[in-house]
Amino acid sequence: MNIYGERMPNSSPRRLPRGRYALSREEVERIQRSRLCAAMAEVMAEKGYVATSVADVLQRSGVSRQSFYQLFEDKLDCFMAAFDVAADLLLQHLLEMVGADEHRMPGPDAIDDPLGGFERAFTAYLAALAIELPYTRLFLIEVYAAGPAAMRRRSELQDAITAVFADLMGVTDDAGRFTCQMVVAATSTLVTRAVAENDVEGLSALGPRVIAHVRTLWHAGAFGTIVE
Template identity: 75%
Template structure:
């Protein structure tokens, strides 16, 4: 976990507003469910496990969430936001896009963004396991939300590479699907070295696709031709 783990509430009377208390409890519960599920998996994790890890009372839990699934879905949203936040910080993006310098070589932009993506997964490993692995045990709504997140990543990749047609978008979808499989195996093994090692060969293969014009771009001419 990152250093941004939610702080515990002080004992006794608190000067915090009810809204702030709920925000802190929600944050603690989301972090706790991600951590416990990283160890035990979705099915074996109980509300009691989450309460023990978070230090939040059962009464407080049910004031914030309706069920374990409700808490999981909130944690999934936190995972999504953390991933995007880390990505923006690492590649110098802003609310207008991942990279402001559109004049740079698209493959250089892709390599920087993809390296940042892998580092973000490594930094937030419990949340990473939650949205890559445990999501499939949480049911149809969680899987639908996972698919929506994947579509967002496809859109980001398309914007990064300037994709303009359906064929290029399909190539983006293939790259994202392959990436998901490769990083999921490493995350399932808690192997951060293997996770980061996905980067260089995948970047090389994406560059090959780019040079072949598979993203709807013009192929790079062969100077020896």
């Protein structure tokens, strides 16, 4: 299954039927876009960004070249769309686990128990990385080969994760926010090696160690002023 719940076989995916059918143009484009993003992530997981061609993505997705260029300008444009899919999925997992509202603020249970909320959110983060390894490789590894625009998008994603982390922990001052930023940056580095090696067990094993370290930082006052 891909990120959209659609089955993505390794070869000869089922194409949309030719001629007239019940789906609207918008729905067809949504399906094609999702298949292309999934194919981009899957092929890059095997070949890397540089060696992946538009032709590779078309073969894996079963979408025509004409349809590809109706949706995307080029390979990088498709990569950026796939990156956004991965980022949305990751943030969705984190926010759901802390019961966040429409403003991305943690729910009352997380506010009453910020360390417990962090443990649930971090466990969900690692699970999300393991479930969608091709997308995970995309924004943790292949993003470096995709160029400056992709790196800026990666920085924005890390900033968003840092903001969720800080809100979850009730941090209110700059020193505490900087601690959150360091934890997020260090975690990204730690998980990258496991992702590069497709080591799902290694990803899971990081959870207790990082959670324990965050608890130590919390009790040492490293998160600065917090909201009680």
